[in-house]
Amino acid sequence: MRSADEQDLEDEEDWLTKAEVREIWPQIRPSSIRAVARANSVRTSAAPSPDLTREPTYHAADIRHVAARIARGEATVAPWQHTDSDAAIEDTTPSQPARQPVRWGSENVPGLILLAIVVVLILWGLTSPDNHGTVTDFVR
Template identity: 75%
Template structure:
């Protein structure tokens, strides 16, 4: 970065990528940066960033203004969007998956009855005399 670029960023000019915004807003979850920026009227560029994510770039002055408002607790930020909230911690550290036991309980009885009927009808069809294809008999 040249001296002119650094001066422009110090004056609040320039555009920041999502990763750079996350460095300025460490208390905001990376997946919530776009929503927080929209809720706090951070201007975005019409041209997405040059990296492969195709994320918009954010106006540096607006990002810094919102960072100060976040620090004071005045910014529009939902609790689940904060990286330091209980909801975010629970989302990041999920518990072990709950395995449901397989049982033959009362909720399975209708399905079992239907299965028994289908198998019985199938077996009955196999054992009954087959008159199909032996000729056509017309009854008068």
């Protein structure tokens, strides 16, 4: 009969973090590990992950069993979840974001008119003399 400490130690070894699963399942995209585990009925722990990532921990025996099924091509894995899929290649290929050219179309006219009015008022306030309706003239 095992002691409670031995059982706790064994339980700790039976659960793997996502990083450890990535090492066992190198052919599965990291973003797909949770989905592949769910699709293949891998048990997960409700306890927080030891690496504080809020990811579930996965049962080690289930992970190893599914790894063997993945190698044989029997596991439930969508084509885009493989690391050699087109989606995975697109994720790793850096691409320039599409830049939209700046256009001065009719949708910008009201904003430009408002901007022009504000600029004129600021310039007029800075260059005009202080004798046109200030608070001190109103109080006197």
